[in-house]
Amino acid sequence: MNWNSAADFFAMGGYGTYVWGAYAVTLACMAVEPVLVAMRHRRARREIGGAPR
Amino acid sequence: MSGTFAVLVARDLRLAARRRVDVVLPIAFFTVAVSLFPLGVGPEPQTLRQIAPGVVWVAALLAAMLSVTQLYAADHADGSLEQMLLVPGARISIALSKAMSHWLLTGLPLVVAAPVFGLLFDMSAPAIASLVAGLVLGTPVLSLLGGLGAALTLGLRSGAVLLILIIVPLCIPAIIFGAGAVTAVESGLSARGHYSLLGALLIFTAVLAPIATGAALRIATE
């Protein structure tokens, strides 16, 4: 393990804002995109035959 | 093939002569756009000399893109484009002739006007010469790529803005080499490498763009 404590891990040697800012946005995008796609699929299934069921 | 080409170019030039205002518009835009930069950046000659090549090239690119839809739009609207496309093997001739017409109407005037703008930006004589040389090689590339964009976006509502979005990334190498040539000359270096790259780019584009444009015309009209 590279870290001595959880506090050290979150601090990332002083670069915490940058590292976690990068990871947070990445995680957010890769969580939101599947949701949006699933919603699109669900809507497509509902509208089979041309009208919403 | 060359007969068709000459006929089409002559036709486009004749039509343009009847709508002289439309021909002048790209040059007017170019003039206004280039003149805005000193107003925004400040009149310091050193700064202006530095930004001049970039400003002229970007303005040339935008002026070219704004006028390229016109060349196809009129023919598409009245159906004559589809008629022309019926002739076997015509697609590439049409693409080449439209690019040539566009260059004669927009690119060539830009090349002629460039020295004037060079003086506005207090560029040295070798720098102006380099700017003109780069534009001579680069503006045909812009016309060829613009024609591809016009064919892809034929008849679409979003028209010119969409065209700029899809074609401008492809024009970036021409801007880099063209503006870079001037910067090199101003630093006392040789711009030979830049001209070679521009020349290679021109040949590459002249060979491939008309084929792609022809395919785009087929896609747009079938």
Add this chain to the structure above:
Amino acid sequence: MSTTLRFFRFASPAAFYPLAGKLVPWFGAVAAILAAIGLYLGMLRAPTDATQGDAYRIIFIHVPAAWMSMLLYVVMAFWAAIGWAFNARLASIVARAIAPTGAMFTFLALWTGALWGKPTWGAWWVWDARLTSELILLFLYAGYIALVSAIDDTRRADRAGALLAVVGSVNVPIIYFSVIWWNTLHQGASVSVTTAPKMASVMLLAMLLMTLAFWAYAFAVIFVRTRAIALERDNHAAWANDSVARAPVRQGASS
């Protein structure tokens, strides 16, 4: 011969739809597992870099995102071209499904690149060759998406998009070369803002695992989007009705 024909069966949206549906959860699981291992190695086990400190750990998402953005563009162009050349609708649908995910990875590459550059070089954005090329790639994706969205006729949009994507792919090496040229010209020496630190093997392994994780994620998302687009296009087709009747829409569930 017969296996080839059986494989081509999946070239129809109707056959692809259930297959994709079965595969999506597996891709998702693979993505999650690989990411977990990769992040464990990269964030918890990899040593701190001597020059860049712990800021370098952004590399474990920046590089995979950049690679995916570039790979997906080429794959998108490939399937779009197949769809155009062979009039294969599913291939065109897949190409359209790839574009948003590719654009997302490009944005992430730029975002993480900026956050990596700021502590390392002091500026949020630097016009180095790689970041500038990523930015241009984002424009290429935007252009493709804008073009296919602007054309109402589906097949015309597919073909025009394919042509644009192929033209873009051909131009990418030229654009990249010109950007490197431009960068060296204006900086004297070729300086890459975000140079990776000398890589210990655990760092390399973590990066590789994260790349594979992103790849599996991309498969999952793109397959779901493909299913959605296939249903949208074949709204009135019998296969669509059958597939939906077999598995009716449950509240809150869909993959």
